[in-house]
Amino acid sequence: MNDTAGEIGVQSARRGSMTPDSGPPGRKPGGSNAWPPVIQTDNLSRSFHKNVALRQLSLDISRGETFGLVGPDGAGKTTTLRLLAAVMRPTSGRVRVAGFDTLRQAESIHAHAGYMPQRFSLYADLSVLENLNFYADIFGVGGDERKQRIAQLLAFAHLQPFVERRAGQLSGGMQKKLALACTLIHRPDVLLLDEPTTGVDPVSRREFWDILTELHLAGATIVVSTPYMDEAERCNRVGLLFKGELIECGAPAAIKAMLKGQVVELRAEPVSRAKETLSRQPEVIEVQVYGDLLHVVVDDANRRMPLLRSALESDGVRVDGLRAIRPRMEEAFISLIRRRQAQ
Numbered sequence: 001m002n003d004t005a006g007e008i009g010v011q012s013a014r015r016g017s018m019t020p021d022s023g024p025p026g027r028k029p030g031g032s033n034a035w036p037p038v039i040q041t042d043n044l045s046r047s048f049h050k051n052v053a054l055r056q057l058s059l060d061i062s063r064g065e066t067f068g069l070v071g072p073d074g075a076g077k078t079t080t081l082r083l084l085a086a087v088m089r090p091t092s093g094r095v096r097v098a099g100f101d102t103l104r105q106a107e108s109i110h111a112h113a114g115y116m117p118q119r120f121s122l123y124a125d126l127s128v129l130e131n132l133n134f135y136a137d138i139f140g141v142g143g144d145e146r147k148q149r150i151a152q153l154l155a156f157a158h159l160q161p162f163v164e165r166r167a168g169q170l171s172g173g174m175q176k177k178l179a180l181a182c183t184l185i186h187r188p189d190v191l192l193l194d195e196p197t198t199g200v201d202p203v204s205r206r207e208f209w210d211i212l213t214e215l216h217l218a219g220a221t222i223v224v225s226t227p228y229m230d231e232a233e234r235c236n237r238v239g240l241l242f243k244g245e246l247i248e249c250g251a252p253a254a255i256k257a258m259l260k261g262q263v264v265e266l267r268a269e270p271v272s273r274a275k276e277t278l279s280r281q282p283e284v285i286e287v288q289v290y291g292d293l294l295h296v297v298v299d300d301a302n303r304r305m306p307l308l309r310s311a312l313e314s315d316g317v318r319v320d321g322l323r324a325i326r327p328r329m330e331e332a333f334i335s336l337i338r339r340r341q342a343q
């Protein structure tokens with residue numbers, strides 16, 4: 001890993017006291033509340049007519065933290081990020097980002113935060129270089145600084161070979177990296193990224209997260225929404241949104257520890273009959289299906305495995321690879337959402 005990110009994304013180390021609530025720059029040591037929050041929401045709500053998209057969110061995010069937002073479609077992730085980015089007004093409650101109030105000081109927030117929207121935010125007919133210049137114009141980055149910044153960002157995002165290519169003709173992964181580069185043009189120290197890797201192939205996703213890791217190490221505060229649980233695992237803390245409410249929030253290990261029970265994994269044929277049979281067993285807390293894999297949450301994996309096998313086989317289901325596994329974020333989240341739905 002090189003130190004490009006120190007040059008690229010983050011201005012807090014240089015600007016220090018220019019941010020009203022600036023804390024120590026650089027990497028935050030572990031815990032989520034080591035330094036004063038750089039993002040604070042207080043009973044933040046947003047409705048669209050009668051639809052409550054976000055309900056009374058009170059959340060502090062520390063300087064240097066990488067915070068993941070997860071939740072099903074329509075949970076309120078985009079609404080939250082748009083409110084933090086001061087591109088949408090709350091219905092009630094308030095948000096402070098880098099010490100500025102999103103309602104009264106939106107311009108200051110735009111200067112300190114970089115917002116990458118969920119939808120395509122580039123100009124498809126403009127080249128990579130033209131897009132970067134366009135964003136530099138918007139953020140008033142000019143002269144030699146612009147030249148240096150663009151050269152650094154192209155190197156950082158591995159986009160030098162494609163400078164002349166139109167954005168619309170880049171691969172999905174490259175488009176996301178260009179969008180991130182445009183978001184970083186004014187060196188924001190808070191990054192608000194809405195599903196930046198959705199639909200991107202696994203290799204490009206990994207590369208994208210390598211970039212985020214560099215920015216994190218350079219002291220950036222990152223709020224990122226994602227549908228991918230492996231990405232959620234990489235965050236310092238994760239918040240689970242469901243129907244506009246933050247239903248859980250904590251470090252990935254703490255979220256996984258919320259799963260009540262242990263997980264048994266198996267392959268079964270036919271899957272639908274296996275699911276029915278397993279769901280009927282009194283010792284089964286829940287069944288989750290991932291393609292031809294089944295994850296079965298039980299109170300005691302070793303004790304229950306022989307019982308599950310015999311129940312399945314006596315219903316004519318072929319069982320393969322039955323084993324106890326460690327719970328992942330995925331099982332924990334599905335379980336937490338199901339518990340919430342059952343309330």
Ligand SMILES: Nc1ncnc2c1ncn2[C@@H]1O[C@H](COP(=O)(O)OP(=O)(O)OP(=O)(O)O)[C@@H](O)[C@H]1O
Pocket residue numbers: 048051052053071072073074075076077078079080118
């Ligand atoms: N501009 C809008 N006008 C009306 N309703 C909206 C608007 N934006 C969001 N909503 C509604 O608010 C709720 C939350 O939407 P939001 O886009 O924040 O969810 P999300 O978690 O980002 O979903 P996804 O995973 O699909 O991106 C949904 O019910 C959505 O239909």
Ligand SMILES: [Mg+2]
Pocket residue numbers: 077078079118194
């Ligand atoms: Mg969204």
